[in-house]
Amino acid sequence: FGHCGSALPSYEASVQLMRNGGPLPSHLFISSQVAPHEGPxxxxxxxxxxxxxxxxxxxxxxxxxxxxxxxxxxxxxxxxxxxxxxxxYIQSCPETLPFPITAIGWNRDKEVNPSLLGGWKEYGQASFKVLDGDHHDFLQAPMELLSTIAEAMRRYI
Incomplete structure (x- = not known):
């Protein structure tokens, strides 16, 4: 899980693990961050x-x-x-990940509108979810966020 600026190291760590044959995440959760090739x-x-x-x-x-x-x-x-x-962090060409990505937006986010998250589809199997809240509501771990993550992770149990 990476929110805003921490989404970029979450993605890059996944890429480095993939390139170097390391253990891969099962799923990448991105919150309030445009795709790397669309930033900064x-x-x-x-x-x-x-x-x-x-x-x-x-x-x-x-x-x-x-x-x-x-x-x-x-x-x-x-x-x-x-x-x-x-x-x-400039990524000119998306590198596809071999595991799902869930891009999460927040309906009252004045920093990163959820409509700007679509670029993540170029990085692999991406799904999109808009939750109720503003840019920093993830800090309170709202039940809707926890449920989104838990639901996606159930298939790995």
Whole structure:
């Protein structure tokens, strides 16, 4: 499972395992991320550190926490590194995976509209699911997300 920027390393790790004969995942779950050949994508890529800090503070407050300056600063640095990795990950030609992909969108996602996930069909057997929520609702592990993953994984039990 990879959400937003972490979907790219999830995909790339799958590719590297496939290329090197490693154990393959049974299924790849992608959430709120355009296909690699359609990126990099997203407004966060254009934000400076101060703007990123504001976004982090908003998320911390949304989740019921208190935005302590040291935590905001630490997470701004982490987010900046993630964004630079996202920006530099260029995939010109999709590499097909030999296992299913489920691309998950969120109906109130203002960062990555679910309609932008269609490019994942070029990476193998892809299915698409739109769940109720916004860009960060995956953090609360809503039952609809857990059910989507559990339902797809039942065939491997």
């Amino acid at each position: 994508y997203g407004r966060f890529l254009e934000l400076d550190d101060q703007e990123l800090a504001v976004e982090i503070e908003l998320l911390i407050h949304k989740m019921g926490g208190k935005a302590l300056p040291d935590i905001v600063e630490l997470n701004t640095g982490i987010m900046r590194s993630d964004l630079e990795a996202n920006r530099s």
